Amino acid sequence: MIYTVTFNPALDYVVRVEQLITGHVNRTTSEEIYYGGKGINVSVLLQTLGLDSVALGFIAGFTGEEIEKGVKAQGIQTDFIRLPEGISRINLKIKSESETEINANGPSITESAITDLFEKLDKLVAGDTLVLAGSIPSTLPDNIYEQIMERLYKKDIRFVVDATNDLLKNVLKYKPFLIKPNNHELGEMFGVTLETEDDIIRYAYELQNMGARNVLISMASEGAILIDENNMVHRMGVPSGKVVNSVGAGDSMVAGFLAGYMKTGEYSEALRLGTASGSATAFSPGLGSKELIETLLQKL
Numbered sequence: 001m002i003y004t005v006t007f008n009p010a011l012d013y014v015v016r017v018e019q020l021i022t023g024h025v026n027r028t029t030s031e032e033i034y035y036g037g038k039g040i041n042v043s044v045l046l047q048t049l050g051l052d053s054v055a056l057g058f059i060a061g062f063t064g065e066e067i068e069k070g071v072k073a074q075g076i077q078t079d080f081i082r083l084p085e086g087i088s089r090i091n092l093k094i095k096s097e098s099e100t101e102i103n104a105n106g107p108s109i110t111e112s113a114i115t116d117l118f119e120k121l122d123k124l125v126a127g128d129t130l131v132l133a134g135s136i137p138s139t140l141p142d143n144i145y146e147q148i149m150e151r152l153y154k155k156d157i158r159f160v161v162d163a164t165n166d167l168l169k170n171v172l173k174y175k176p177f178l179i180k181p182n183n184h185e186l187g188e189m190f191g192v193t194l195e196t197e198d199d200i201i202r203y204a205y206e207l208q209n210m211g212a213r214n215v216l217i218s219m220a221s222e223g224a225i226l227i228d229e230n231n232m233v234h235r236m237g238v239p240s241g242k243v244v245n246s247v248g249a250g251d252s253m254v255a256g257f258l259a260g261y262m263k264t265g266e267y268s269e270a271l272r273l274g275t276a277s278g279s280a281t282a283f284s285p286g287l288g289s290k291e292l293i294e295t296l297l298q299k300l
């Protein structure tokens with residue numbers, strides 16, 4: 001079974017503003033709400049591609065209840081832990097001449113809630129896949145993903161980690177199957193600005209040397225670069241299309257990659273389905289549909 005963990009689920013409130021002017025009252029031309037958070041998006045896209053998963057994580061308050069209801073309504077099995085205080089985040093995504101995002105910190109996660117999560121994760125068995133995705137509230141230590149992987153390391157579980165900075169760096173020694181920072185996050189992790197593809201490949205190899213098996217660097221409209229565990233470098237551009245809302249494109253790419261690998265055992269196919277899934281989401285108001293993913297796949 002595939003399990004996704006979202007420490008910090010969110011309602012993504014996507015608003016369009018013709019011209020955003022800071023320091024003024026701005027009026028929207030449209031608004032939509034989506035059930036988000038990185039692990040949840042991965043579960044939704046996996047479902048779209050015909051793979052079941054269980055969505056784990058922490059929810060709080062009325063927003064948390066809404067997230068749980070919305071995710072379940074999409075046919076996804078959930079096993080969230082309810083926090084005693086606070087509310088799950090509402091992340092603001094402003095579409096204007098450019099995309100501006102305000103991602104909230106999220107509710108505090110209590111020690112007993114962490115213990116509950118560890119108990120759920122202890123039930124995973126060899127052959128399961130665990131996707132750890134997204135930020136954690138600032139009240140938690142940034143070795144929390146590391147603690148989880150340390151606990152499960154000997155069980156032959158396939159780990160996928162979509163996180164940044166120390167949260168990601170700290171887990172590399174446990175040899176995650178896949179990590180997917182974007183090119184900006186890759187640069188930030190090493191305190192450098194990456195100008196060329198050669199630079200990106202060099203630092204992606206650095207992450208592989210630190211332990212990651214497959215390193216996928218996404219580059220939005222520029223596509224992605226994969227260094228697979230056999231040391232092969234794969235490069236893929238994007239299909240043509242009109243960008244509607246790229247929130248969740250990275251999560252869709254992670255889900256598509258995983259589904260592509262599980263179906264074919266080939267990294268080149270995993271990258272193709274990952275790309276088609278990421279672009280399908282970028283070209284849709286919410287996450288990409290099966291039909292659009294299949295159409296885009298034919299173009300790659």
Ligand SMILES: Nc1ncnc2c1ncn2[C@@H]1O[C@H](COP(=O)(O)OP(=O)(O)O)[C@@H](O)[C@H]1O
Nearest residue numbers: 182218219220221223238249250275278279282
């Ligand atoms: N503007 C875009 N046009 C076409 N495809 C896109 C666009 N933005 C994202 N994608 C697809 O989604 C993938 C992940 O997007 P990216 O924005 O790099 O991830 P993240 O959301 O994690 O920053 C890209 O590699 C690409 O395949």
Ligand SMILES: O=P(O)(O)OC[C@H]1O[C@](O)(COP(=O)(O)O)[C@@H](O)[C@@H]1O
Nearest residue numbers: 036037038091134135248249250251
């Ligand atoms: O946990 P973080 O890093 O704050 O990110 C949460 C946000 O990321 C998303 O999962 C989208 O992520 P991507 O655009 O990277 O795929 C949103 O649904 C959510 O609001």
